Amino acid sequence: MNANFCHASAQRPLRVGILGGGIAGATVALRLADMGIETLLVEASSGLVNGPPICHLHAGGNLYRDIGDDQCLTLLRQSIASVRAYPHSINRRPTVIATPKTDPGDAEALLPRLKQVAQEYQRLVDEDPANQVLGEPEQYYRCYSREQFEALAARPIPPKAESQDDWLIPLGHHLDPESLKFPLILVQEYGWSLFRMAATATLALNAAPNCELHFHTRATRLEQQPDGWIIHASHQDGQEQPFKVDFLVNACGFRTGLVDDMAGYRRQRLVEYKAAYVARWQTEGEWPEVIFHGQRGTPNGMAQLTPYPNGVFQLHGMTDGITLFKDGLAASCEYSAQPKLPQPYVTQLNQGWQTPDIEARTREAIAHLTRLLPAFGQARVGGKPLFGAQQIPGSDPSLRAADVSFEGNHYARVEIVKASSALTAADRIVGRLADLGWLEMDEQPLSPSLALTAGQNASEVEQEAVRLARERGYPDELALNMG
Template identity: 55%
Template structure:
């Protein structure tokens, strides 16, 4: 879906250049172009929203017991807005948190945070009923003790889960409760489909004439304009000669490559980059609909967290927070005084260009299956079902546990999107709109506060779900993933 550069809009509206068409860049472009602002979006890959294996909404950050309560509350608020704008991309199923007896944590330690999140969610619904996108506030989380789990274990697994208890039945029937600290916790942490996100933004851009999307296009240089404020962007599409375009404002949304654009203009910025991978499996003996299940563990050790993310038809995405599965030795690197771009070694650069060796895929997927099967023994029969879902994640600053991050501004008319989680992308877009108004690039009367966030996306909101799913399935096939990963859950 590449538009020729000759079709770039030329009106009195400012032109915003956005480098990087991942979750952040595509969402910013969508947000601004829905307002009629001229956008030129550059993406080096052939399609939009590639990169790290997005699979969670993170409505409260409950997968991360090590992060602050404030980050969790921020992620909750951001996730609500994300669901309102991208409702077609959500997989509506809960997440179960289980703490093994070998782990040092306890369910009681998680309850104060969960109560804060539940109270905040109830407050947000009271302020605006449209914020009720995660179910009733009183059901934001639920505890299951031994008695209730043993009762559920006696029930038949329904083909389709209609209640919170229904989601818990396969868990109760499969887990050895003696191996866990009870209660188990069910929380409304939904899933996100990276393929339906990519499909949604691609279909919307086809209708938004104010946005020019240049895929298969690499930005080779940026320079501040000499004659007026703004930037000259030099770029090259495929084998074509280099071209350039002047823009009034530049947004760096390059993801893990954000430092490369900083280096082009000499901006200093401390950041880290971490390479991660998740593994796609098929469990042919799967019965009923499973929730996501998180088995807590100490990150980076052989007992690191295990994560089972469900998709239709017995397909599952697996994470294991060990160096043999999701994490990698030397996979976390930092910027230096000489460069704002953290440098991964050649092993990761090979993987990032989608050149995994087959034995790597088999070995790491087998380790992931084994890691989950510790707790769900029947899952040991699961098999490799596709290429890993992988990418490098940027983390601004020097705290590797940071999860709620959004945007920073530097120099003249330059913004960096620095999201760690997909749900933060809309916050970046809104902050950039406010910055453009402050710098008088947008009219002061342009109001984004007087209407619902989803009402500011009329084109996106009107997209038919069948078209979104159809294109998502095509994108999944193109990326060597099962089409089941593109279809809705719940």
């Protein structure tokens, strides 16, 4: 438990209610429970961290050419903190950034940013050696010329990647250098396992004596009090139950606007429906993640190939026929803080996907990768998509680094776009509680390491992650450790 706080009132402990058990709500609950704060979490589904298809630790934001350097540095800092909070959730393999000749962008355009990010990573490690979670700072990124890439292509594929060069060899055997601009860039942006994040939170919060979890429970009405809120909730069996809390955290993901409406608050936001696809492709060697840059929303939109053990790959394609959806970006209006997605997408979110849609869109995703990686045409559908809707506060769809906002003295809304922002949001809520006099804090910043998760065993987390993957109908490989 963190030692740098105490309750402001010993007579009546502070009680914080959290609506939503996605990565945002679960992370806030972990932080608060780790500090000994009485925490209530209400979640409509059967478990924690169900949501958009998380697969990539954005430790530098290099997937996104259209965001500013400040956002990239923020994502780096948040990602490092998140790895420390979820220590067994990372797949330790690099990402290769490739620019196809069909893309109008410059392959060297990321280099000034990469230099800044590497310098910031070195500074963070110098500040605290525990921040070295992305490998050696001087190896944060490396560029490969065409000559270097072709030399690696001449080597046999190693069964296990032991060096940065080894990660490029499988690509050298399958990518035509004539189709690419150079340099290729290898960067230490790791993979992030959605299911091991869910397992981490599930094991930790189930074991936390001061955290009360209510699944299959949905808030139906909020009643504001002078000293907090009463949450009127309905359980799956129809039973109604009120919960009294001193401070309310709205962490309902893309449904955050529904809670804002219940609380009587207006907020401008976007919601974007997205999906990623699961394929099986038997190939040699260990693969890095590969990002083929492209113009979003065009037939040549970015293609993302994310590897898992045993030939399972997760696929993104930034086109309307794959990861993006026609009219899948919706905005709030003056009458409601909740954007309205088209009904077919709402039905998929609530009821899941039908087999024809799974087959058709996964095959489109495979074809999108095959344009650039011809051998991937042998891949087959590997399971149902990972899907969800992502909220974006404000009106800028390119925003990637966001965390939390407040209303009055008793209400916070968590508005993360990337999972790595969740711990920042939690810490800002702790700071808000301290500012309001509910907590007394010393001047030391909160450590990103949590006692509730730091003591977990990697194999136990993986075992629970596999159980969750099976329960949710996904391949075991999405839960297994890699690297």
